[in-house]
Amino acid sequence: MTASTSPKRHLFATALLCSSAIVPFTATVAQAQDTQASNRNNDEIIVTATRRETSVTDVPYNISAVSGTAIEKAQIFDDAELLRSVPGVGVIDRGARNSGTLNQVRIRGLSVDGNGLGDYAVSSVASVSTYLNETPIFGNFLLRDLDRVEVLRGPQGTLYGSGSLGGTIRYITRKPVLGEASGWASTSFSSVKGSESIGYSLDGMVNVPLGDKAALRVVGSFGDYPGITDYVNVYDLDANGIPVAPSGILAADASYGVVEDADTVEQWMGRATLLWEPSDEVDLTLMHIRQSDDVGGRRQSSFNVDGFGNAYGDNENGSIQLEPSTRDINSTSLEMNVDLGFATLTSSTSHYDHTGDSISENTGFYAQAGFLGFYYNYPRPMASAVRTYADEAIVQELRLVSNVGETFDYVVGGFYRKQQIESTQESYLRGFKQWWDTLLPGLAAVVSGDKDFDYRRIENFEEVAAFGEVTYHATDTIDLTIGARYFDNKSENDTFIDLPLYTGVFTPTNAFFETSEDDILFKGNLAWRYSDDAMIYATISEGYRRGGSNAVPLTGTFAEDPGWQIYGADNVVNYEVGTKGSKNGLTYDVSAFYIDWSDPQLNTATTNWGFFAVQNGSSARTYGIESSLDGYIGDNWHYNLGYAYVNAELSGDFFSPSNAVTPVAIDGARLPGAPEHMLNWALDYTGSINDDWDFFARLDGSYQSETRNGVGVSPTFNVPLDGFSLWNATTSFTRGNFTGSLWVKNIFNEKGVTGVFTEAYMGTSPAEGYFGNGNKEMISLPRMIGVTGSVGF
Template sequence: MIGFTPPRRHLFATALLCSSAIIPFTATMAQAQDEQPKARVMDEIIVTSTRRETSVSDVPYNITAVSGSAIERAQIFDDAELLRSIPGVGVIDRGARNSGTLNQVRIRGLNVDGSGLGDYAVSSVASVSTYLNETPIFGNFLLRDLERVEVLRGPQGTLYGSGSLGGTIRYMTRKPVLGETSGMVSSSLSSVKNSESIGYSLDGVLNLPLGEDAALRIVGSYGDYPGITDYVNVYDLDANGIPVAPNGVLDPAASYSAVEDADTVDQWMGRATLLWEPSDTVDLTLMHIRQSDDVGGRRQNTFNQDGFGNAYGEGENGSIQLEPSTRDINSTSLEVNVDLGFATLTSSTSHYDHTGDSTSENTGFYAQAGFLGFYYNYPRPMASAVRSYADEAIVQEIRLVSNVGETFDYVVGGFYRKQQIESTQESYLLGFKQWWDTLLPGLSGLVTGDKDFDYRRVENFEEVAAFGEVTYHATDTLDLTVGARYFDNKSENDTFIDLPLYAGVFTPTNASFETSEDDILFKGNVSWRYNDDAMIYATVSEGYRRGGSNAVPLTGTFAEDPGWQVYTADSVVNYEIGTKGSKNGLTYDVSAFYIDWTDPQLNTATTNWGFFAVQNGSKARTLGVEASLDGYFGDSWHYNLGYAYVDAELSDDFFAPNNSVTPVAVDGARLPGAPEHMLNWALDYSAPLNDQWDFFARVDGSYQSETRNGVGVSPTFNVPLEGFSLWNATTSVTRGNFTGSLWVKNIFDEAGVTGVFTEAYMGTSPSEGYFGNANKELISLPRTIGLTGSYGF
C-alpha cells in the first residue's frame, strides 16, 4: 500500500488511531472491575492438515491456523506481515520486486542461504513447502478471499506429496457456496512515508449458484501503488539505451537524473472456482488463478556515499539504472472427492506456469570484484544483468483417507510431478562497444557488442512418491501413529555459458548431466489426551529436499572441478515434544524441538566461471522452543501471544567441493536469517457502539532479535543485522453490510532490515568511473496509513 502523507500527518493519524484503541480499553477495564464477565470461549478453526477435517486443538503436532476472516479484520495484505504473526516463522522481506522468484520463508532456522538472494531463481528447492489448496506451488499470491492459512512445523512428507524440511504452509481458498448469491466489493486508499502519491486497490467477490448442485465463485483484485524509493543518480540514456556522453564518447563526463518513487507496483489477480456436487458422495472443484505483477524498482535503501562524496538519505537507492521486474503466474487445478463409505478417495490434478524477469544493477559488483575492474573500466560504465525464470509443472496426487475408526485410521497416497525450470542471465556493458570503436576504430571487429555474459540453465525433474500413515487408537486417550514415504526422483540439467564480448576469445559451452535418487523416510508420533481439553504429543520425523546436478563442463575453456557436478539431497531428523490444550477461555500450545540436518544445500556459484550452483555442506542443527497463547478477557477483548527461541548453527565445517582445506563456513556459525528470539502479539477489542454500529480495534506487532546476513567466513556477506520490532493498528466500524477501516502499518517507521548487499560486495568506485553505489538494505514497508471500505451482499 503506497502513497503520500507528510510526517506530521502520519504522526497525528497514528496517535488518533492508537487513542481509538486505548479509550475503549480503559472504559472496558473499569466495567470489568464491576461486572467481572465470564471469559469467552475460543472459536475453533477447522483444518485439514491431517487430511481430515480436524480442530486445531486435536492435531497432535505443532500447527498454527489463521482464518481468512481474521486476516481481513486485521487488514493484512501481504505474506510478510501474515507470517510475522506466527510464532517461529521468519521471512526475508524483499517487497514486491521479484516476490515470486524465491521462497525465503524460514521455519525453525533451517536455512544456509544468504539473505540477499532473490534476484535470480536458484536450483535447490525451498526448505519450506507451500501449497495453494492441494497444489504444491510457490506463487506469493495476493491474500484475497481465503478460508484460512495453515502453518505446519517440521517435515510433512508422510501426509503430503511434496517433500519438505522445515515445514509446510497451506493457503486454503474459500469454495463456492451452493444455492447462494452473495459477494463483496472493497476499496482501499493508502499513503506511505517517502512517497509523493496515493495508492489504491479494488477487490471483489461474487458467488453465483448454477442450479441446485453447482456454484461459481469469482475473485478479482487490482492494486496500483506509487513507489517510495528515489533512484537519485540514474544515467540519462540516449535512444539506444546507452548513457549520454555530454562531452563526447571518450570523455568521462556523464549526465544524471533523479527518478522519484521509482519502485511502482501494479498488480492484478483473478480467480474462478467451480464447485459441482452431482451426488451426496461426489464433489468436484475446478479452479483457475492468474496473477501479474509489474514493479518499477527495488524497495531497498543504499547507505553511505556515492562516488562524489554525497551521502544517501532515507528512501534513496544508489543504482545508476532502474531495476524493474515483471512476472505472470497461471495455475489450474481439479480436485475430485468420492465418498466410498469406508474412506474418501481424493484426486488432485494441477498444472501451473510461472514466468518472470528483472533487470539488476551489476556495475557495483564489478567495482568491488578486484581483477574484474579492468573489464569494465570505460567512461560511464553501466553493467546490467537481465534475468528471467520459468517454472512449469504437472502435478498429480491421489490419496485414500479412511473414516475415523475405533481401532485404526489410515492415509495412503501417491504423488507424481513433472517439472521444468529455466533460468537465464544476459549481462551487458552498455556503451562499451561504442567506446571501443571510437577509441580503437581499427580493432572494432574484436568487440562483438555490449553483451559480456550469457547463461542459461534448463532443469527437468520427474518425481514419484508413495506416502502414508496409520494411527492406532490404543485407548480412548492414547494414539500411536507411524508413517513412511518412498520417493524416486530423476533430474536432468542442461547449461549453456558464453562470454561473448571479445570475438574469438571464448568458445560457448554446453553441458548436460543426469542424476537420480530414491529413499524411504519414516515418522512416528504418540499423543495422549490426559483430559478432555489437553494433550501431550511427541514426534520423530524425517524430511528431505531433492538433489540434482549443476551440469558444469569438465573440459574446455569453462571447465570446473568435477566436485561441482552433482549436489545430493539433504535430510533432517526432527525430534519434537509438546503440549496443547485450553482452559477458562485460554488456548495454549508449547513445543520443544531438536533437528539434525545432514548435507545442507547452499546456493552459490562455482569457483572458476561463476555457474549458478548448489553445494552440500556436512552437518547443521537447530533446537528451540515455540509457544503460543490465545484467549479472551470477557466478551470484548481478545489477545494472542507467540514466542520462539531458535538456536540454529553449523555443526561441522563447510567446504567448497574443490577445496577441502579452507572452509567456506566454520563449525558453530549461526545460520543466516534465523533470529534467536522471535515474539509476536495482538490485542483486539470488539463491541457494539449502539443498536446500528459495531466497533473493532486491534494493535499487533512482532519482534525479532539480531540475525546474520550470511553463514560464511567472509565479511563480504556475513554481517550482523540488527533486531527490530514492527507495530500495526487497525480500527473499524460496521453497520449492516458495510465496514469502514482506518489502519496503520509499521507505526514507528522501523527500517526492519532482513538482508543486505554489503558495500564490500556491491559498492562504488570513482577511480574507475563508477560514481553510483550498488549496496542496499532490504527494508520493511515504511509507515503506511490507509482507509478501506467494504460492502457485502
C-alpha cells in the same frame, strides 16, 4: 569435573517444565472466564492438516492457523505481515520485486542461504514447501478471499505429496457456496511515508449458484501503489539506452538524474472456482487463478555515500539504472472427493506456469571484482543483468483417507510431478562497444557488442512418491501414528555459458548431466490426551530436499572441478515434544524441537566461472522452543501471544567442492536469517457503539532479535543485522453490510532490515568511473496509513 547435558535433553526438559507451568495457569484463567464463555463467539479454526477436518488443538503436532476472517479484519495484505504473526516463522522481506522468484520463508532456522538471494531462480528447492489448496506451488499470491492459512512446522512428507524439510504453509481459498447468491466489494486507499502519491486497491467477490448442485465463485483484485524509493544516481540515457556522454564518448563525465518513487507496484489477480456436487458422495472443484505483477524497482535503500561523497538519505537507492521486474503466474487445478463409505478418495490434478523477468544493477559488483577490470574499466560503466525464470509443472496426487475407526485409521497416497525449470541471465556493458569503436576504430571487430555474459540453465525434474500414515488408537486417550514416504526422483540439467564480448576469445560451452535418487523416510508420533481438552505429544520425523546436478563443464575454457557437477539431497531428523489444549476459549501450545541436518544445500556460484550452483555442506543443527497463547479478557477483549527461541548453527565446517582445505564457513556459525528470539502479539476489542454500529479495534506487532546476513567466513556477505519490532493498528466500524476501516502499518516507522548487499560486494568505485553505489538494505515497508471500505450483498 562438571557433567554436561546435551542440548536435546536440556531442551526437552525445559519444554516439560514449561508444560507443567502453563497447564495449571491456563486452567486457572479458563475457569475465571467460564461464566463469560457463553457470550463469546466461537473462534475455533477447523483445519485439514491431518487430511481430516480437525480442530487446531486436536492436531498432535505443532501447527498454527490464521482464519481468512482474521486476515481481513486485521487488514493484512501481504505474506510478510501475515507470517510475522505466526510464532517461529522468519521472513526475508524483499518487497514486491521478484517476490515470486524465491521462497524466503524460514521455519526453525533451516536455511544456509544468504539473505540477499532472490534476484534469480536458484536450483535447490526451498526448505519450506507451500500449497495453494492441494497444489504444491510457490506463487506469492495476493491474500484475497482465503478461508484460512495453515503453518505446519517440521517435515510433512508422510501426509503431503511434496516433501518438505522445515515445514509446510497451506493457503486454503474459500469454496463456492451452493444455493447462495452473494458477494462483496472493497476498496482501499493508502499513503506510505516517503511517497509522493496515494496507492489504491479494488477487490471483489461474487458467488453465483448454478442450479442446486453447482456454484461459481469469482474473485478479482487490482492494486496500484506508488513507490517510496528514489533512485538518485541514475544515468540519463540516449535513444539506444546508452548513458549520455556530455563531452563526447571518450570523455569521462556523465549526466545523472533522479527518479523519485521508482519502485511502483501494479498487481492484479483473478480467481474463478467452480464447485459441482452431483451427489452426496461426490464433489468436484475446478479452479483457475492468474496473477500479474509489474514492479518499477527495488524497495531497498543504499547507505553511506556515493562516489561524489554525498550521503544517502532515507529510501534512496544508489544504482545507476532502474531495476524493474515483471511476472505472470497461471495455475489450474481439479480436485475430486469421492465418499466410498469406509474412506474418502481424493484426486488432485494441477498444472501451473510461472514466468518472470528483471533487470539488476551489476555495476557495483563489477567495480568490486577486480578480476573483471580487463574489460570493465571504461567511461560511464553500466552493467545490466537481464534475468528470466520459468517454472512449469504437472502435478497429480491421489489420496485415500479412511474414516476414523475404533482401533485403526489411515492415510495413503501417491504423488507424481513433472517439472521444467529454466533460468537465464544475459549481462550487458551498456555503451562498451560504442566506446571501443570510437577509441580503436581499426579494431572494431575485436568486440562483438555490449553483451559480456550469456547463461541458460534448463532442468527437467520428475518425481514419483508414495506416502502414508497409520494411527493405532491404543486406548481412548493414547494414539500411536507411524508414517513413511518412498520417493524416486530423476533430474536432467542442461547448462549453457558464454562470454561473448571479445570475438572468438572464448568458446561457448554446453554441459549436460543426469542424476537420480530414491529413499524411504519415516515418522513416528505418540499423543496422550490426558483430559478432554488437552494433550501431550512427541514426534520423530524425517525430511528431505531433493538433490540434482549443476551440469558444469569439466573441459575447455569454462572447466570446473568435477566436485561441482552434482549435489546430493539434504536430510533432517526432527525430534519434538509438546503440549497443547483449549478450555472455554483459551488455547495454548508449547513445544520443543531438536533437528539434525545432514548435507545442507547452499546456493552459490562455482569457483572459476561463476556458474549458478548448489553445494552440500557437512551438517547443521537447530533447536528451540515455540509457544503460543490465545484467550479473552471479559467478553470483548481478545489477545494472542507467541514466542519462539531458535538456536541454529553449523555443526561442521563447510568446504567448497574445489577446496577441501580452507572452509567457506566454520563449525558453530549461526545460520542466516534465523533470529534467536521472536515475539508476536495482538490485542483486539469487539463491541457495539449502539444498536446500529459495531466497533472493532486491534493493536498487534512482532519482534525479532539480531540475525546474520550470511553463513560464510567472508565479511563480504556475513554481517550482523540488528533486531527490530513492527507495530500495526486497525479500527473498523460496521453497520449492516458496510464496514469502514482505518489502519496503520509500521506505526513507529521502523527500518526493519532483513538482508543486505554490502559495500564490499557492490560498493562504489570512483577510480573506475562508477559514482553510484550498489549496496542496499532490504527494509520493511515504512509507515503506511490507509482506509478501507467494503460492502457485502
